[in-house]
Amino acid sequence: MIKDLKLLVNNEMRDAYIHGFKSASEEGKVNVVQKGKRLDIKWDQEDEDAIRVLQSGRVQTNSYNELSMVLSTKLNLVVADSIAQGRSINTTVGEMQKIVNTEVYKLRRIARTEIINVGNEGRLASYKKQEKLRKKPFKYTLVVASGPRTCDAHIELKSRIPAAGLLIDDLIQLQQSVGASHGLSLTGNSLLHPNQRTILLRVP
């Protein structure tokens, strides 16, 4: 089950990256390479490597790995406990089901955030390739989803990004400093935490 979860997550991450990459390419009206067609920007080994790094959890919040650990630890405890107590299989499975159910809501929340983050990484990879072609850097902004649950860090961040956008390094620096003053650390290229949707976008 844990193995299936990892595979599922890996596939979702790959899809999110590709989706981000393609949509950023469409904005710039550049072709993403398919074999034999005109090459504008290339999907290449660099992207494959980036996806692998994202999937390994080295860049992201690592929450999936943590979740898998917590889940397997809890399930193992239930099994050990059931054997010790001489519980029936049905009771044991019922107890295991409860554990799984309580962890699933966390999974949904994490999934939404991670997928947005990976999508942003794909977008940025495409933008960077476009920047090389046009030989001029883009200015970037973050589209922060606002609502009653938007945190102070994101409200401040939104107010501090100029309308004309920022160079990517400056945007990252701003996020790091705003994040730090609110006790958040930056993972990836856009400041994310559970329940926040922030999309990285170039300013046209």
Ligand SMILES: [Zn+2]
């Ligand atoms: Zn926030």
